[in-house]
Structures are given as structure tokens and as C-alpha cells.
Amino acid sequence: MSNNVIGRAPAFSLAPSRARRRRRLFPYLLIAPSVVLLVAVTIFPLFFALKSSFYFWNLQMGPKPLGFIGFGNYRMALTSAVFMASVVNTLVLTVSGTVLEVFFGLMIALLLCHALPGMSVARALLIMPTTIAPIVVGFLFRYMYDPTGGLIPWLLAKAGVPIPRTGLLGSGLTALPSILFADMWQWTPFCAIVLYAALLSVPPHVIEAARLDGASAWTILRRIRLPLIRKTLSFVVMLRFMQLFNTFDLVLVLTRGGPGSSTRTLGYTLYQQGLVDFNIGLASAMTWIIVIMVNALIGLYVVFVFRDWE
Amino acid sequence: MERARPRISRRSVLKSAGAVAGASVLPTRRLFAAGKKSIRVLTVADPFYYALAGVTDQFRQETGIDVAIESLAYDQLNARLVSSFVGGQPDADVISVDNIWLGQYLESKWIKPLNDLVKADKDVDIADFIPGVLYSISLWRGQLGSLPIAPYGMGVMYRKDYIDAAGVKIPDDGSWTWTEYLDTIKKLNGQKFGGASMIGTVVSGQQPAPIVHMFTQLAASMGARWFKHFPEAPWDFTPTIDSKENVDAIRLFAELYKASPPEAINYNWFDAGMRFAKGDIGAFYWWSAYFYLCRKDGYMSGKDSVVADKMGIVPIPHSDHPQVGSTGGWSLGIPSNSAATDEAWIFVKWATSAKAQKAMALYTKYGYQFSDFARRSLYKDPDLLKIYPYLPGQLVGLEAGNGKISRPGVPTYTTLESIYGLNLNKVLTGEMSPEDCAKQTAQLWTSVLKGNFMIPYQLKSYDDTLEAAKALIASLSA
Numbered sequence: 198m199s200n201n202v203i204g205r206a207p208a209f210s211l212a213p214s215r216a217r218r219r220r221r222l223f224p225y226l227l228i229a230p231s232v233v234l235l236v237a238v239t240i241f242p243l244f245f246a247l248k249s250s251f252y253f254w255n256l257q258m259g260p261k262p263l264g265f266i267g268f269g270n271y272r273m274a275l276t277s278a279v280f281m282a283s284v285v286n287t288l289v290l291t292v293s294g295t296v297l298e299v300f301f302g303l304m305i306a307l308l309l310c311h312a313l314p315g316m317s318v319a320r321a322l323l324i325m326p327t328t329i330a331p332i333v334v335g336f337l338f339r340y341m342y343d344p345t346g347g348l349i350p351w352l353l354a355k356a357g358v359p360i361p362r363t364g365l366l367g368s369g370l371t372a373l374p375s376i377l378f379a380d381m382w383q384w385t386p387f388c389a390i391v392l393y394a395a396l397l398s399v400p401p402h403v404i405e406a407a408r409l410d411g412a413s414a415w416t417i418l419r420r421i422r423l424p425l426i427r428k429t430l431s432f433v434v435m436l437r438f439m440q441l442f443n444t445f446d447l448v449l450v451l452t453r454g455g456p457g458s459s460t461r462t463l464g465y466t467l468y469q470q471g472l473v474d475f476n477i478g479l480a481s482a483m484t485w486i487i488v489i490m491v492n493a494l495i496g497l498y499v500v501f502v503f504r505d506w507e
Numbered sequence: 508m509e510r511a512r513p514r515i516s517r518r519s520v521l522k523s524a525g526a527v528a529g530a531s532v533l534p535t536r537r538l539f540a541a542g543k544k545s546i547r548v549l550t551v552a553d554p555f556y557y558a559l560a561g562v563t564d565q566f567r568q569e570t571g572i573d574v575a576i577e578s579l580a581y582d583q584l585n586a587r588l589v590s591s592f593v594g595g596q597p598d599a600d601v602i603s604v605d606n607i608w609l610g611q612y613l614e615s616k617w618i619k620p621l622n623d624l625v626k627a628d629k630d631v632d633i634a635d636f637i638p639g640v641l642y643s644i645s646l647w648r649g650q651l652g653s654l655p656i657a658p659y660g661m662g663v664m665y666r667k668d669y670i671d672a673a674g675v676k677i678p679d680d681g682s683w684t685w686t687e688y689l690d691t692i693k694k695l696n697g698q699k700f701g702g703a704s705m706i707g708t709v710v711s712g713q714q715p716a717p718i719v720h721m722f723t724q725l726a727a728s729m730g731a732r733w734f735k736h737f738p739e740a741p742w743d744f745t746p747t748i749d750s751k752e753n754v755d756a757i758r759l760f761a762e763l764y765k766a767s768p769p770e771a772i773n774y775n776w777f778d779a780g781m782r783f784a785k786g787d788i789g790a791f792y793w794w795s796a797y798f799y800l801c802r803k804d805g806y807m808s809g810k811d812s813v814v815a816d817k818m819g820i821v822p823i824p825h826s827d828h829p830q831v832g833s834t835g836g837w838s839l840g841i842p843s844n845s846a847a848t849d850e851a852w853i854f855v856k857w858a859t860s861a862k863a864q865k866a867m868a869l870y871t872k873y874g875y876q877f878s879d880f881a882r883r884s885l886y887k888d889p890d891l892l893k894i895y896p897y898l899p900g901q902l903v904g905l906e907a908g909n910g911k912i913s914r915p916g917v918p919t920y921t922t923l924e925s926i927y928g929l930n931l932n933k934v935l936t937g938e939m940s941p942e943d944c945a946k947q948t949a950q951l952w953t954s955v956l957k958g959n960f961m962i963p964y965q966l967k968s969y970d971d972t973l974e975a976a977k978a979l980i981a982s983l984s985a
Binding site: 234256259263344369452475 | 592
């Protein structure tokens with residue numbers, strides 16, 4: 198068989214190079230569907246939004262764009278008090294949420310590493326909040342925050358914690374933390390499970406050796422466990438940051454951005470502009486501002502955190 | 508003898524799944540083969556939807572047309588409809604249209620004008636509809652874009668036993684002013700009744716739509732207007748929202764909030780209604796759908812609330828200005844991209860007929876949860892009056908209603924409502940004074956309206972008056 202092939206080769210001098218080319222193109226052919234899909238569902242909408250952001254296009258005024266207005270939509274977004282309030286609220290929610298969820302997630306993960314009674318049940322229960330749709334979590338917490346009989350105000354009252362007259366969701370001071378708490382309830386277990394899996398990958402003999410050398414639990418955590426799970430931790434931080442930056446469902450169900458603008462997030466403001474006010478041009482400009490902000494922040498994070506990764 | 512255990516292989520599972528899928532497709536194919544007509548109806552999940560879905564079998568039996576009804580929440584419905592229209596993808600054959608969407612849908616040619624269909628079809632009996640209702644929720648620039656299925660007016664609901672115990676008089680005929688209403692609310696606030704501390708009233712404070720819906724009734728009744736000249740021609744959309752009348756109305760609304768549960772700052776339509784149904788509220792004004800919703804302890808729960816047999820209902824108060832009631836609500840329209848417009852029209856005609864509306868009102872699954880009639884004849888129906896004794900008062904509200912003054916459904920309405928709702932909410936939180944609210948709202952509205960080419964108005968105006976609407980209705984019924 199191989200002799201035949203070798204024997205035919207001189208008669209078809211182009212065949213090897215064609216075969217080589219085919220071999221070279223084959224991987225591209227395999228990834229082509231993924232690239233086409235990526236272009237269709239990500240790149241095209243983003244560029245469509247980029248184009249729309251330079252047009253006056255309000256569906257309340259007509260189904261088609263009414264004219265090119267340059268950076269008018271960007272100017273309008275950046276000078277809007279509501280949009281800027283949304284930026285501040287989103288950053289507060291995102292930074293505090295990421296820190297708290299990852300911190301408590303790590304604490305729970307460390308606890309899970311201990312062979313305490315009921316841990317297998319706890320591990321199974323932990324995954325449950327993550328599987329619930331955020332909109333359902335919103336409704337659940339709307340009832341739990343109800344000042345006329347909700348569980349949380351009742352518990353706080355029993356513990357002697359003062360509650361605003363307007364309820365936890367009705368006060369500008371407590372509404373955003375209340376949304377954050379609902380998000381923490383849902384996503385801290387996710388951080389815990391992922392970090393628990395990472396902690397399990399730490400070789401037990403390293404821990405054992407450190408213990409024999411007299412290292413305290415705190416030193417083991419700081420010097421061994423955390424450095425060894427650093428990569429997973431970095432991904433969890435990045436993932437939660439990006440998800441919290443897009444918080445929308447909880448705001449929609451719990452407060453609709455109120456009272457005042459105290460809980461308006463960028464996700465909610467974008468929804469309001471695009472799907473309630475139907476100002477497609479302005480909503481597209483806001484989309485791009487958000488894309489730039491998230492990518493700049495995540496880019497900085499990647500540069501500093503991932504720089505010495507192989 | 509040991510029996511061989513059946514083996515479940517991946518192939519056998521796939522085969523079974525294929526067989527089930529094939530079998531499930533068969534009846535559908537048979538339906539299409541027989542040429543059976545069917546339509547899709549997309550509505551908001553307001554009470555009328557449950558009643559309509561409950562009686563749709565009658566339509567199937569009478570016409571042989573199959574109906575699939577789907578309901579969505581308010582915002583989701585508009586978003587889905589607009590996506591369908593802009594994308595040119597047909598989604599439904601009949602849709603429910605909010606009065607404030609009508610102008611946008613008609614001007615964009617997303618729904619079919621019904622003038623010719625109504626004129627050619629005497630079964631519609633257009634003259635039976637309350638003119639103010641057709642004018643407020645179905646007409647835009649002389650085009651009939653839809654037929655009303657559930658119009659809402661406003662009225663005051665109060666807890667009779669508490670009012671009697673408190674020694675307060677509430678006039679049955681609505682002959683009281685908003686100042687007297689506020690005084691009454693203040694008197695009712697903080698008194699003990701049945702061992703509980705009672706609250707004067709409840710407002711709907713959530714932004715943007717709920718607070719705007721509640722406040723604009725008060726504002727329109729106190730003489731406030733949104734624009735310099737609308738709906739009469741020539742149209743001038745310069746905002747007049749910073750008028751003295753409106754500032755007075757905002758001040759009064761803030762006073763009402765002080766005699767309301769503090770958490771009402773976050774109450775939507777239903778929260779406010781259900782708070783009254785809990786029994787610790789003296790009186791409040793709200794959409795007429797709550798005349799029956801408050802009789803139950805939850806949405807379509809079917810269980811009576813504590814105030815079910817203790818509710819009094821009277822017309823809204825007035826001011827020195829001519830009374831203007833707020834009329835809003837839902838109508839049925841036919842999308843231009845529907846492929847079954849004939850069947851859709853048959854459904855619209857049937858669902859808005861007196862016969863179907865009465866059947867909806869008598870539907871008992873949730874305990875009589877529909878009395879939003881657009882037809883005058885139903886307000887005199889003895890069967891309905893027995894179940895819904897407040898109908899005569901409700902009719903007074905709808906006859907005096909003018910949705911184009913209280914909440915003008917002009918292009919950019921939702922943007923204006925977003926600004927207004929946020930600022931009104933800020934007044935309740937104490938972040939903004941009534942004067943600043945009115946002033947800032949007017950400034951932002953001016954900016955939006957100028958940006959959308961509505962100041963100065965560049966298109967031809969239409970003399971959109973009730974008289975013009977009555978003349979149009981007469982021409983359609985001739």
C-alpha cells in the first residue's frame with residue numbers, strides 16, 4: 198500500500214502540497230462553526246450596537262433611525278444624573294459584593310474541609326441557591342423583606358437592630374445593602390463550592406509537613422493554601438465581578454431602582470432605556486460605555502493578577 | 508427460571524424518544540391537514556386575561572377557530588411586541604394594547620386600523636361603547652386602533668365599618684374636594700379600631716409607572732395639565748407640569764403619603780391594593796379593577812379578604828376645576844404582520860362583545876374577578892348589578908374620564924413617565940421639594956421633547972377632542 202503511494206508520487210507532483218494545505222486548513226475548518234457562531238451572537242450585536250449608538254433612534258418616534266448624531270448619545274448618557282448615579286451604585290455593589298461573597302465563600306470552603314458531622318448534607322444544600330433563577334430569588338426576598346411580617350425585619354427587630362420606618366427596601370440607606378444581601382445569599386455558596394474544590398487539590402502532605410514544622414492554621418492558610426488556590430480564586434473574583442456588574446433581575450423585582458435613584462444599577466438603567474423607553478440609540482451608547490468600563494477594569498485585573506502565570 | 512433483564516441502550520432510548528416526538532406531531536399535522544384555523548392571542552396578565560381565558564371555549568365552539576392565549580407582565584409584553592414589530596417576526600394575531608402604546612403602534616403602522624372593519628360589520632355595535640373610553644384608550648388621530656376589553660376608571664374605596672366607628676362622613680355622590688379628602692384621611696390616620704392601629708390611606712409610591720398612575724388622577728382633577736396645548740389642535744408640547752395647580756397636587760400627594768404606610772414608597776399597583784385588602788387602611792383611591800380585586804386576599808386567590816363585605820366605593824373627589832377622571836386600560840388590536848387577520852378580527856369582535864364580556868364577568872373560578880366593562884349596556888344588566896353593585900358609580904367615573912388629559916399617550920410617553928416617576932418618588936423620600944420636582948421635571952421634559960422634535964411640533968396636529976371622537980363613532984355606526 199505504502200509502496201503504491203510512493204510509486205505514484207512523482208506522477209502527481211502537486212498532490213503532496215495539496216494534501217499539506219488540506220491538513221493545514223483542516224483545523225480552521227473544525228473551528229469555523231464556533232467562529233461563525235461567535236460572530237453571529239457576540240461580535241455582530243456589539244458592532245450593530247456601536248453603529249446604532251451614533252444614530253438618533255427612538256422607537257417611540259418611529260421604527261427607523263432618524264439621523265446620524267455623532268457622539269450625541271454618549272454625551273447624553275455621560276451628562277445624565279441618573280446614569281452617573283447608576284455607575285456609582287454599580288461600582289459600590291460590585292466591589293463590596295465581590296469582596297464579601299469571595300471572603301465568606303472562602304470561609305465556608307475552609308469549614309467544609311473539616312470532617313464535621315453533616316458536612317455532606319451541607320455541601321448538597323449549598324449548591325441549591327445557585328440553581329434558582331435570580332428573578333425567583335428576587336420574589337423570595339421581596340416577601341422576606343416585607344415590613345409587615347417578613348422574616349428578615351422580624352429577625353432584625355428581635356436582635357434589636359433598628360429598621361427604617363419605610364422598610365429595608367424603602368430607605369435609601371438600606372435598599373442597596375438589601376439587594377446585595379439577596380445576591381450574597383445566592384452566590385456565596387457558588388464561591389464556596391468552587392473554592393472548596395480548589396482547596397481539595399492542595400496536596401495533604403504539604404499541609405502535614407507544615408504542621409510538623411509547627412506552622413499555625415493562619416500561617417498554613419496564608420502561606421500554603423491561598424497561594425496554591427490563587428488561580429481559582431482569581432477566576433472566582435473575576436467571574437463574580439463581571440456578574441455583579443450586570444446586576445439587573447434583583448433590582449427589577451425588589452426596588453425598580455428606588456427609592457429615588459438609590460438602587461439603580463447600570464443593568465437596570467440600560468433595561469429602562471432600551472426595553473421600556475425604547476431609545477435604542479441611547480441604550481446602545483450606554484451598552485458601549487459599560488463594555489468599555491468592564492473590559493478596562495477586567496483588563497487591569499488580568500494584567501496585575503495574571504502577569505506571572507505560565 | 509431466571510428472566511432476562513431488559514437492556515436499556517442509548518440507541519433504544521433515542522428510538523423511543525423519536526417515536527414519542529413523532530407521535531406528538533401527528534395530531535398537529537392532522538389538524539393542519541383538515542384546515543382548522545387557529546390564532547395566537549398575547550395579552551397582559553391583568554384580571555381580564557383570566558376571565559377571557561376561562562370563557563374562550565365558547566369562542567371555539569361558536570366559530571371553530573382554535574385560540575392559544577398567552578399572558579405576560581406589563582413591561583415584558585411591550586418589549587416582546589415591539590421586538591416582534593421591529594424585527595418583522597409575527598408573534599401573535601391578537602394583542603392587548605395599553606392606552607399609552609396606542610399612538611406609537613398606530614403611527615408606526617404596527618397594528619391595523621379597525622375603522623373599515625367596524626364600519627362594515629354592524630355586529631360590533633360600536634354605539635354601545637362609552638365614548639370617553641373609546642376616545643381615551645382606542646382612538647389616535649381619528650383612527651380606531653383597537654376595541655376596549657378592560658378599561659379602568661378611578662374611584663375611592665373605604666372600609667365602611669371603620670368609617671362609621673370613626674364618625675366620618677363620606678359623600679356617596681363624590682361631592683367632596685381633595686382638601687376634604689385629605690382632611691378625612693388625616694382623621695382616619697392613627698385611630699384604634701378592632702384592637703389595631705389604623706392607617707389613613709395607602710399610596711402607590713413605586714417609580715415610575717405606579718406612582719405616576721396614582722398621582723396623575725389627583726393632578727388632573729386639580730386642574731394640572733402636561734402640555735400647553737394638547738389634545739386640542741394646534742398641538743404645543745411645551746410642558747406645563749410646573750404650574751401652580753401641579754405643585755399644589757404634588758404637595759397634597761406628599762401629605763397623603765404621610766398618612767400612608769411608610770413602606771408604600773416601594774408599593775406597586777397591586778401592593779397598594781392588597782394593603783387595603785389587609786384591613787388596616789381607612790380609604791384610598793385607585794383603579795376600578797381594585798373594586799373587585801380588594802375583595803380577595805390575593806391575586807386570583809379566590810379567597811375573600813377581610814374587607815370583602817365591608818367595602819364602600821364612591822366617586823373620586825373634585826376641585827375648583829372641571830372634573831377630569833383618569834381613564835386607562837386595555838384594548839385588543841390586530842398586528843399588521845398577522846397572517847390570520849380575518850380570524851383575529853372575529854376574535855376581537857367576540858371578546859369585546861356584550862355577550863362575551865358578561866360571560867367573563869360571570870366566570871367564577873376565582874370568585875367573580877372581572878367588571879371592567881366598556882359597554883354601557885352592561886352597567887344596567889341586573890345579573891351583573893347583583894354581583895358588582897358598584898357598577899353605577901364606576902360608570903360615572905368612566906363617563907367623566909379623559910385619559911388624554913390625565914396621562915397623554917403621546918410619543919415619548921414612557922420617557923416622560925420615567926422622569927416624572929423618579930422625581931415624584933424623590934418628593935416622597937424627602938430628597939426633593941414639590942416645587943423642585945415640578946421645575947426639574949419640566950426642564951427635563953423640555954429637553955426630551957426638543958430632542959425628539961416635538962418642541963416645536965413639526966407634524967400636522969389633530970383636533971383630538973371627545974366631540975371629534977363622538978362624531979367619528981357616529982360615522983362608524985351609521
